[in-house]
Amino acid sequence: MRRFLLLLMLCASGAMAAAKPQPLEIRVTAGADPYVTQLLELALSYQSRPAILKPVAGIPTQSRAVRLLGKPSGIDVFWSVTSRTREQHALAVRIPLVKGLLGYRVLFIAASRAADFVDIKHWGQLQPVLFGLRHDWPDREVFELNGLQVVAFHDTEKAMSMLSSKRLDVVPLDILAAGDFSSRSDIMVQPQLLIHYPSAVYLFVDKANTELHALLQKGLEQAIADGCFEWLFRRHFARQLEQLDLAGRTRLNLPNPTLSAETPLSRSELWYQPGKYNDNNNTQTNQTEHGSHVAPHPHCLPVKP
Template identity: 55%
Template structure:
């Protein structure tokens, strides 16, 4: 009889725990850093949260429209824009500390000497840059009066680069290691392009509760150092390997960044 009582208590505890678990839906296949950061933000709550992974969400435009929907997701992450902040509720904390706005050029190795002598954007206006038509930096480069040729596939663009159809392809430092691993190409050694860019977490506009939970969790992670610790675990070696600190920075304006971005809070941004 006593054993049965213990068993019933145990079953009740397990049922209560399962019932109290709250699930937050996210897109499957995301970068581990983003998922770990979301879990970190949720961990500051008394309730137990668990991520539920949703497959077959092919595009960012599709993902943001599925926020809060029955067969959709609860959290979306992307480079912010005026349009996206109108469509969804943003947690205005740049989760990769602006690192996505740092670009290194793919060039022909034989042209390295030409680039090594440059240090100002005015010297780069005579070069031709290949950018995919739907990359956010396509319009940024055009807006900064740089000559841009659009392409549709990176493999085709690399062939155009080799045949000197254009001089360089800017690649995000977050994507560069995979590009260099997948293609036989060369990364320019001296320059680092930069424009302010913020990747935010977004939730459905009506979901003020989840917005508050994520905002408070990320703020607490900043205060206790866990945000920076997680960032360094994923990106410190990358920053070292690409010699970002030693490169000459070329700054571009980004008028597509909403003025609400917290650019004045240096704690939120990586600066070389």
């Protein structure tokens, strides 16, 4: 009898092991920003099946990443600033991952030309200015469609040298990337001006992969509802945004003709608004020495400071 019970237990444990679902493997570009990686992991954590992210190296450009979505030697998820064209080639999860922050651009200029930008008050005054934008940024089209002069570059470091040698007038970088070049003495961030246009960074999947699309959409919506999305966003960006003081700058607003009609502009909780407290309805805030932060929901994944 004992031997029979032991055999029964072994069979039951084997059956349970066999029934345990294999982790869902999701291929992403190697070297991804930690915030996006953690947000992806958060979105996937709401499902019962475990999921792991597998980094894939050797994908140097955004256009190549889009082409490799769903391919056997490619990736499953890609994230980028959206446009109507990009949404025609891939399936977008229409939740702006960084709450529109990449639509806020500070102006890098040659330090020797600081006086040339002091009296600018509206974006129409920028039409004679020669802007440098990377060739594969969807933002390049935003500037071009607004009648601004654009030179496409492939390397941001070289673009900064072009600023210094006066082959470019302005390199408008998003506020999250601006700190990477702030230590140079020959260039500077213009201290009063801020270009803004509606812009969203979305997750994209292959058009045929509707199952993964639904999984990510549902997970992000759940993270918004329970406050974990806002908590993670502030954990990464709150201090930097406070230091930038975007509300104190002269904002030059550009329309963005590249956005699709499905962009969720009416959902205020999805967008960062300088000078306004913009919280989800289920989060709580506390004051700390670093300013306000969101008290995490018990479900929120632990992340490194």
